[in-house]
Amino acid sequence: MYTQALNEKDAPFTTGRSDDPIKLERFQAIIDAEDKVEPNDWMPDAYRRTLQRQISQHAHSEVIGMQPEGNWLTRAPSLKRKATLLAKIQDEAGHGLYLYAAAETLGMSREEYYEQLLSGRAKYSSIFNYPSLTWADMGAIGWLVDGAAIMNQIPLCRCSYGPYARAMIRICKEESFHQRQGYEIMVTLSRGTPAQKAMAQDALNRFYWPVLMMFGPSDTESMHSADSTKWKIKRFSNDELRQKFIDATIPQGQHLGLTFPDPDLKFDAATGHWTHGEIDWSEFKRVLAGDGPCNRQRMKVRKAADAEGTWVREAAAAYANKRADRQRIAKIAAE
Numbered sequence: 001m002y003t004q005a006l007n008e009k010d011a012p013f014t015t016g017r018s019d020d021p022i023k024l025e026r027f028q029a030i031i032d033a034e035d036k037v038e039p040n041d042w043m044p045d046a047y048r049r050t051l052q053r054q055i056s057q058h059a060h061s062e063v064i065g066m067q068p069e070g071n072w073l074t075r076a077p078s079l080k081r082k083a084t085l086l087a088k089i090q091d092e093a094g095h096g097l098y099l100y101a102a103a104e105t106l107g108m109s110r111e112e113y114y115e116q117l118l119s120g121r122a123k124y125s126s127i128f129n130y131p132s133l134t135w136a137d138m139g140a141i142g143w144l145v146d147g148a149a150i151m152n153q154i155p156l157c158r159c160s161y162g163p164y165a166r167a168m169i170r171i172c173k174e175e176s177f178h179q180r181q182g183y184e185i186m187v188t189l190s191r192g193t194p195a196q197k198a199m200a201q202d203a204l205n206r207f208y209w210p211v212l213m214m215f216g217p218s219d220t221e222s223m224h225s226a227d228s229t230k231w232k233i234k235r236f237s238n239d240e241l242r243q244k245f246i247d248a249t250i251p252q253g254q255h256l257g258l259t260f261p262d263p264d265l266k267f268d269a270a271t272g273h274w275t276h277g278e279i280d281w282s283e284f285k286r287v288l289a290g291d292g293p294c295n296r297q298r299m300k301v302r303k304a305a306d307a308e309g310t311w312v313r314e315a316a317a318a319y320a321n322k323r324a325d326r327q328r329i330a331k332i333a334a335e
């Protein structure tokens with residue numbers, strides 16, 4: 001409702017100090033009214049920085065997240081599995097593109113965000129620093145990693161920042177396909193030979209705890225939660241989302257006839273929720289700090305891909321320049 005009044009079209013990317021009381025009050029009124037904040041609207045510095053960090057790290061995660069699954073493309077057990085996995089990985093590349101585009105509307109270029117990733121200044125989801133050791137990992141990743149991503153991302157479809165919210169709507173539709181293709185692999189393996197079922201159980205054992213860590217530490221320890229909640233970037237706490245995920249996932253695992261690697265897991269009939277054991281946050285911090293099983297490998301592959309793609313980007317830019325020159329000359333000639 002206040003969007004028009006705050007549009008400062010002559011000065012895109014207007015940012016203000018968070019202590020500018022009148023603008024701040026009008027900004028918060030947009031958010032409280034569930035209207036969207038758009039790129040040219042005034043916004044506090046801290047809101048812009050929070051979104052730049054969150055959206056770009058989300059984009060980096062989509063791109064790095066292609067690696068563990070790309071590892072199995074040449075070894076998929078059938079043509080159908082290969083085609084499905086390929087489509088899923090291509091979707092993740094697309095998610096990266098939508099998200100970099102959304103992040104660019106906050107006044108920083110894709111190259112700058114990319115530089116932050118390549119230099120190690122920006123993080124990506126810790127889960128992608130774990131290896132994919134068997135075909136069953138393709139099932140566990142789709143079922144659990146994409147399943148956890150959906151829990152996190154559905155509320156982001158209502159995020160206060162318009163470009164991010166709109167990108168998330170399409171991404172969530174695709175994530176739901178990813179979750180199902182993963183679960184279907186787990187169903188097939190669980191109903192297969194004893195060796196296949198053991199492979200599915202092993203994948204669940206290895207991915208379960210790192211997936212629970214994907215939701216981040218408890219909100220009491222999380223640095224950015226209070227502002228993100230006030231600005232409606234975040235609708236649920238990390239613990240609430242983790243609980244929703246556990247409540248949805250345990251019955252799915254039981255349907256597979258698999259067990260979860262948590263001896264303290266039990267259903268609390270009084271609350272209707274599953275209670276779980278302690279999460280090893282020291283592992284999370286270690287992996288996030290760069291010392292997970294695959295951090296170095298992931299960045300090495302990403303940097304090599306970036307270097308190998310330089311000539312493509314240069315060729316595309318040269319072509320765009322030539323085309324712009326031709327159009328300019330044609331325009332002059334026509335005048």
Ligand SMILES: [Fe+2]
Pocket residue numbers: 062091092095171175
């Ligand atoms: Fe994705």
Ligand SMILES: [Fe+2]
Pocket residue numbers: 092146149174175178
């Ligand atoms: Fe996905």
